[in-house]
Amino acid sequence: MQGRAEATRRSLLEAAAHLFNERGYAGTSISDISELSGRTSGAVYFHYTSKEMLALAVVEAHFATWPQLIERHDSARLPALERLVRLSFAVARAFRDDIVVRAGARLWAERKTINETLPTPFVGWIATVRRLMNQARSNGELAPHVDPARDAHSVVCAFFGLHTVSDALQDRLGLVDQLADLWLLLLPSLQAGADPAGLVARARGPLPGADRTPVGAGRP
Amino acid sequence: MQGRAEATRRSLLEAAAHLFNERGYAGTSISDISELSGRTSGAVYFHYTSKEMLALAVVEAHFATWPQLIERHDSARLPALERLVRLSFAVARAFRDDIVVRAGARLWAERKTINETLPTPFVGWIATVRRLMNQARSNGELAPHVDPARDAHSVVCAFFGLHTVSDALQDRLGLVDQLADLWLLLLPSLQAGADPAGLVARARGPLPGADRTPVGAGRP
Incomplete structure (x- = not known):
């Protein structure tokens, strides 16, 4: 029962x-x-x-999507910066394809018309990006001028700005290409010994050896 | 009358x-x-x-704020990239301080609940940023890998992402500092022969020799 x-x-x-x-x-x-x-x-x-x-x-189900996705990327045997970039593509695909993620995002945007306090987004993502950037720093993957405590905020803003703009211009289908473009702009600044195009090309695909079940599979 | x-x-x-x-x-x-x-x-x-x-x-008055601001920055005798960065700080201050700009942004965010078609934002900004980046390219200010047609979209998304996140986390007062942080991340990628910190420090201030009337002056 x-x-x-x-x-x-x-x-x-x-x-x-x-x-x-x-x-x-x-x-x-x-x-x-x-x-x-x-x-x-x-x-x-x-x-x-x-x-x-x-x-x-619905908003809580949206938030509950992320821990599993983050964990799967944390456990991949890849450089930290590449795990971050891959994670961002997985999140973008969820925003494009997963109805619960999409509905949660729309409800959150309409939060001021809903008489119930919704959980706050972004804070958890800023912490996650900072953690991955700190790992990248320890591994010598980051250019010297990069400051994870400062730049994680900018990276998260840039990523969610893509969603705001693509939602407004009704071209969410272009989200994954736009995310690739964003990384081609950000990575030359972030990376020590940069190969942005190579990293983005690899990171758009699934995790090597990972469970390929797409996010939201089993949802109607 | x-x-x-x-x-x-x-x-x-x-x-x-x-x-x-x-x-x-x-x-x-x-x-x-x-x-x-x-x-x-x-x-x-x-x-x-x-x-x-x-x-x-109100939304139309919000949009009407920009042409004058853009023109003032276009006419400054400064490198194109510096004009772009200065313009972004002027826009951020308008979002922080100008009630018509703020109200227009909130109404636009609530557009799906308003039974009237509002003008579309972002498109004009993407064109403006692309134009300034093309000038910067002609002047040899941009790093070779930068593609104005592609990267203007990312820059605009990153900028408006700051607003989305700072509005959500209720720290719009931090917007100007966050914008400085964003440029410190973007400029090392954008600039040929980079001096990001110097450019950002100069660009936060008013235009040299410009009319110093703040945006929205005369509004209550």
């Missing part, structure tokens, strides 16, 4: 994510979610209490 | 900008704007027809 309740919760969450992503928070009603999921409105309220709590659950 | 109607329109626009910036589009009513401006709701409707049209007017 536990498993079945969990499956119901998940199918409601995914239906909600589809609608929030398409129509936004204000444009989505509990009865829309009921209709798309094939469950009653009563079931939606039973599992999530309110539309606010459902939005919170 | 023309001048007085114009003054009324402007004072309504500024009252609306204050409220849109503080409370967002959904949280602001025509009667709030009437109250703050000391004019009747009838006057608001007479001059702007609807809350949607008032939001559109």
Whole structure:
């Protein structure tokens, strides 16, 4: 029974994510979610209490996507800077393809219209990028002028700026190419003994020897 | 009479900008704007027809801020790359200090909840940055690997990413320092014969010999 309740919760969450992503928070009603999921409105309220709590659950599911992805990249036997660049491509693909990630991002952008406190993004990414840059520094991969404590913030801003702009110009399909362009600009500054084009070409592909299950596989 | 109607329109626009910036589009009513401006709701409707049209007017006033600022920087007798960096600091200060610019940015972020098509940002900035980078290329200021057609997009994304993140983390007061940090990361890649720290230190200040009137001066 536990498993079945969990499956119901998940199918409601995914239906909600589809609608929030398409129509936004204000444009989505509990009865829309009921209709798309094939469950009653009563079931939606039973599992999530309110539309606010459902939005919170989608944003939390968005955040829950990252630890596993980060861990998989942490454990790869590659230079730290290359793991960082690879991780960024994996995150960009999740933003392009994963409905829960996309819906969470849209809800977060609309946070001021949602009567529920959502978790704060960026802080965790700044810490993760700083950690990888510190490893790169220890390994002698970084140019001398690079300061991980300072530059991790700029790297995260540049990365999320791509999302803001590509969302605005409705060219999210170009996100992965735009990310490659961004690294071709950043890496000549970051890298000691730079080979930006080689690193970007390698990092766009999957992790060597990694589980190739795409993020969000199993989601409808 | 023309001048007085114009003054009324402007004072309504500024009252609306204050409220849109503080409370967002959904949280602001025509009667709030009437109250703050000391004019009747009838006057608001007479001059702007609807809350949607008032939001559109604020966003258009935001956009109208830039041509003059760009022109002032174009005419400075400085290397093109330094004009670009100076322009970015002027824009960042406008985002920090100018209520119409801030309100326009917030309304634009909330565009999916506003029943009126707003002008698209970023496109004009990408063209402006590309133009300045092309000048810098002609002057031999750019490193050989830099491609203005490609990299102008990344520079604009990185710049606006700062705004997204600083708005989220509520540290917009840190925007100018964060912009300096961003340039310290980007310039070693962009510049031929780099002196990033010197350029950033000079560019944070006003244009040499320029009119020092801050953007938004004369606004309440």
